[in-house]
Amino acid sequence: MSLFQAIVLAVVQGLTEFLPVSSTAHLVLFPWLAGWPEPGLAFDVALHVGTLVAVVFYFLRDWVELVLLGLGIRKPHGPEDEVSVWKRRLFWLLVVGSIPAGILGLLFEKVIEEKLREPYPIAAALILVALLMWWAESWREHKRQMPEVNLGDSIMVGTAQALALFPGVSRSGITITAGMCRKMTRETAARFSFLLSTPVIAGAALHEVPKLLKAHKAGALDIPISTVAIAIAVSGLVGYLVIAFFLRYLQTRTLKLFIVYRILLGIVVLLVAFLHLGYAR
Numbered sequence: 001m002s003l004f005q006a007i008v009l010a011v012v013q014g015l016t017e018f019l020p021v022s023s024t025a026h027l028v029l030f031p032w033l034a035g036w037p038e039p040g041l042a043f044d045v046a047l048h049v050g051t052l053v054a055v056v057f058y059f060l061r062d063w064v065e066l067v068l069l070g071l072g073i074r075k076p077h078g079p080e081d082e083v084s085v086w087k088r089r090l091f092w093l094l095v096v097g098s099i100p101a102g103i104l105g106l107l108f109e110k111v112i113e114e115k116l117r118e119p120y121p122i123a124a125a126l127i128l129v130a131l132l133m134w135w136a137e138s139w140r141e142h143k144r145q146m147p148e149v150n151l152g153d154s155i156m157v158g159t160a161q162a163l164a165l166f167p168g169v170s171r172s173g174i175t176i177t178a179g180m181c182r183k184m185t186r187e188t189a190a191r192f193s194f195l196l197s198t199p200v201i202a203g204a205a206l207h208e209v210p211k212l213l214k215a216h217k218a219g220a221l222d223i224p225i226s227t228v229a230i231a232i233a234v235s236g237l238v239g240y241l242v243i244a245f246f247l248r249y250l251q252t253r254t255l256k257l258f259i260v261y262r263i264l265l266g267i268v269v270l271l272v273a274f275l276h277l278g279y280a281r
Contacts, residue, residue: 001043003227005036010231013047014054014238018194018246020133020173020258021265023051025122028167029269032119039223045204046228050235052201055194057236058243062195066091086147090195093149097158098199104162105204119273123266125168130262133173133255136180144184149192153182157189161196168266171197173258186250194243 012030016023027044031037056063067073069084070091160178164171172193179189213225 001037001039001223001227003230005031006039006043006223006227006231007234009039009043010047010050010234011238013044013051014235015242017048017051017235017239018055018172018242020129020170020176020255021262022122022126022129022168022170022173023048025126025168025170028122029119029265033272043223043228043231045207046209047231047235048201049205049209050232050237051239052198052205053232053236054239054243055198055201058240059195059198063198066094066195070095082147090146090149093151093154094196094199096151097154097161097196098203100158100162101165101200102203105165105200105207108165119269121166122168123269123273125166126262126266126269129169129173129177130259130266133177133259133262136177137255137259139180139183141183142180142185142189144182144188146188146191149184149188153179153184153192156182157192157196161193161200170262171200173262176255186255187247190247190250 009027009030012026013023016026024044027039027047031039066087069088072088157175157178160174161171163169164174172190175193175196176186176189179192180186182189184192
């Protein structure tokens with residue numbers, strides 16, 4: 001893989017990780033449509049390190065406060081206020097919500113990598129989740145704010161996040177949809193989604209990056225470490241900008257644009273895969 005290809009894929013990762021369009025699908029489909037070599041799951045995870053850095057930096061103040069309050073390290077002076085109470089609760093809700101994706105990832109990582117990184121299941125997931133997003137958008141009540149998030153929300157959104165391990169689903173897409181089904185505002189659902197994604201992306205990075213470095217050291221990975229480092233930096237920068245844009249976007253707009261995009265992309269992928277199969281025969 002050339003440096004140019006790595007940077008393009010890093011931009012794709014940064015643009016699509018936090019938008020509800022599935023970064024994994026784009027990282028699989030883009031090289032396939034462009035005729036580039038498949039970068040592999042390890043490189044995908046390396047790019048996720050960049051977007052992990054983006055979400056951590058964007059929500060750094062929130063995370064520091066949540067961790068300190070959640071672990072009881074910092075105690076407010078005088079009586080505990082309502083904000084501290086719900087932020088302590090939010091920390092543990094994020095912990096609970098991260099468990100399903102962690103378990104599913106450990107159990108089905110190999111199956112997902114070997115069987116589902118193909119055009120047909122990706123296209124099906126793109127279209128199906130778009131229909132779920134449309135259904136959630138049709139609900140009239142999206143009024144619940146972050147202090148109102150409860151255990152039921154954490155379990156439902158966390159379970160939805162586990163499904164994002166399948167290419168084409170989209171972590172932000174399925175979790176924001178689940179949050180909206182729980183009557184959260186779009187912005188609240190997105191914020192909870194982004195906070196919830198942090199432990200899962202971090203866990204995937206801790207699991208995969210050592211294998212990436214080991215493969216490179218053994219000569220089994222044809223990507224220079226310098227190229228990987230540049231790609232991580234690019235995906236992080238683009239991801240940070242996308243988070244800021246998307247949260248502002250959802251304050252006044254709906255998900256309809258992304259619903260249409262997912263359906264159209266799914267149809268294009270199905271057509272290209274069908275024509276490719278026809279020519280192969």
